Amino acid sequence: MKTAIVTDSATEKTYRRQFWVRSVIGLVLAALSAALFILAFPPYDLWLLIWVGLVPMLVAQHRILPRCLSGLATGVSVGGFFWGYFSNMFANSVWYMRWLPLMIGIVAALVGGRERAFHERTCYRWFVFQGAALWVGIEMIRGFVPVIGTWGFAAYALYEQPWLIQPVSVFGIYGLSLLILLTNYALAQVTLALFDRCWRLDSAFQPVALHHARSWLVGVGAALAAWIGLSMALLDAPAPDxxxxxxxxxxxxxxxxxxxxxxxxxxxxxxxxxxxxxxxxxxxxxxxxxxxxxxxxxxxxxxxxxxxxxxxxxxxxxxxxxxxxxxxxxxxxxxxxxxxxxxxxxxxxxxxxxxxxxxxxxxxxxxxxxxxxxxxxxxxxxxxxxxxxxxxxxxxxxxxxxxxxxxxxxxxxxxxxxxxxxxxxxxxxxxxxxxxxxxxxxxxxxxxxxxxxxxPLGTANAPAIFLGDWVGWLCLAGMIFFIVLDLLTAFWERESS
Incomplete structure (x- = not known):
């Protein structure tokens, strides 16, 4: 009996130590994502980082942090990004503007807290599309909010890259944000698949299929190549008027x-x-x-x-x-x-x-x-x-x-x-x-x-003038679809258990 008690005590200590080590590493990775996104924007303008900035956060959320704390990854990352992005922008404004990054971080943590369970239930088959649709759908909602508007949209990091942003005339700023987020999530899915081949930090978890992750990466890569090709075709240099x-x-x-x-x-x-x-x-x-x-x-x-x-x-x-x-x-x-x-x-x-x-x-x-x-x-x-x-x-x-x-x-x-x-x-x-x-x-x-x-004078003939924020609306619809799917899969899991 004494041996069993000692063994249980040692196991409990090991679990606690792993819990805190994983928590610290996960929060550091989340903070790294916040830093990468901050550096992608002015005044630093390291715009390439916008394409990979979320990968550390997603690894932390879905593998490193204990399940009960997974939402902290999005909270720290998103809230930390807006804290650095806004900096002292609203230092002399009303109280809710000064605390805006914290409020955004809390909402992000609450939303992110459900994502890991959803993807484990659905075997990560929706990982890339759900993550990108959720992010851009929230951007769409923010675009209607008077106190924040489009500030901090992922696409703004590319403002000095005219060779890359011309399809915005067709797909709007939300289309470019969607491409950026799809790239981040496709890279993160491959990273998770490779991680699963080396480590299993939890006793029961759903591994990411490497072939599935590769397919998403190839598809998103093709979309990125097509976007760049279209952008170069649309870019023109008319004579000044x-x-x-x-x-x-x-x-x-x-x-x-x-x-x-x-x-x-x-x-x-x-x-x-x-x-x-x-x-x-x-x-x-x-x-x-x-x-x-x-x-x-x-x-x-x-x-x-x-x-x-x-x-x-x-x-x-x-x-x-x-x-x-x-x-x-x-x-x-x-x-x-x-x-x-x-x-x-x-x-x-x-x-x-x-x-x-x-x-x-x-x-x-x-x-x-x-x-x-x-x-x-x-x-x-x-x-x-x-x-x-x-x-x-x-x-x-x-x-x-x-x-x-x-x-x-x-x-x-x-x-x-x-x-x-x-x-x-x-x-x-x-x-x-x-x-x-x-x-x-x-x-x-x-x-x-x-x-x-x-x-040169403009032509005012961009399709986005008449199509409006159509990609943003599609992503908002996608976000609603995944909210419903999350609730349904959670209900079916409870019914089957």
Missing amino acids: VRVAAVQPAIRIRSEEGLQWLYAQTRRAAAQGAKLIVWNEGALPFDPQVEHTEELRALAFETGTYLVIGYGIRTEQGLRNEVTVLAPEGEFLGVYGKDHPVAFAGETSLTRGSYPVYNTTLGRLGTIICYDLDFTDTARRVARNGVQLIAVPSFDWPAIAAKHYSHVVFRAVENRVAMVKADIAFDSAIIDPYGRIIKRAVKPVSEPATLVADV
Whole structure:
């Protein structure tokens, strides 16, 4: 009897030691995935890591961590990524924005906690497709949430790779995210299959069939090759049509001196041949059709340019955050109101909901404002009205400078239009319809700049304009399918036991 007690005690100690060792190793691997994803994005731009970043997390979730802790892998990895990605982006914002990475991590842990059991029940036959559909389906949901939008989408890591992102004009940003996630999960499945050949950390587990994993890897590899081939075929280099400028003042225009500086930079850009000059969001604290109207008309006439003027007016009902286009002849062509006000900053936009496009001697011009970039719908609505170039006045803050302008690249490719982003101080950029960054002034410190560059006008004929976020909707449907399948297989397992 004493020998049996000693043996049981030794077994219990061994189990506890293995439990804690596996837990620590698993959490380290999850943290590694978070680090790899962080490094794939600006300011590090190690974009190749986005294709393999999830592999350590998935090995930790499905093999290293004890079953009862498997959800911690996704919680630590996803929450850790957003903690590093957002960094101090919302340090001075409302409490729920400061705690957003933690909340995302908790949700990811709860979702991830069911995945291992599901795949063990289904022999890992759905591993690649379920994981990719779940991730992109959640991205689709996030794309509708005002406080987060498309921030942190996997595809954004590739913003400096125009040779690779052209099929976004057909499949949207969700299509590229899906390809990235399929690649991660296919590589992870092969890794799990090889792991199972060497180690069995649990007494009862479902091994991954190597032949099945290889088939998925070959299929995803073929899809990646086809994507690259299509991208190279779609990539074009049309001749420039128009010279444009983005004026970045690095100050808020609240005095006559500041206004004269803005005028001087506009004249300087016009002297370099710019025919379209974009000012930042809220550049003027007054309605240019009501105040300083004649001097603005004189400036447009003198320079022979179209002026895209951002302005903000506070009323008793809220903020009118608007932009207008002033033609060289002195005519105000129309007004656009910000479509996506920054709700967590208390911003409103009283005149939202219209998407005008102006026929000019330069081409068909349209406008959106700052946070509108972080959603796929606004630029698409303007593109459906036949726009060729979209001006984007913005008012960013230092912590988002390295990342925010990358969103312009994808809005340009999705809609096949040129875009000119003029920021207050941090991240102005000029982008061609194929997502090439023609010129930029991107620094986390306030700095004046005037960007002038030649760009080709867009065609606004991308299939994604009319198809919308169809891949995202398919992945959302796939996510719902797998949720139902998870519940059904769990029920059948309980009934059969």
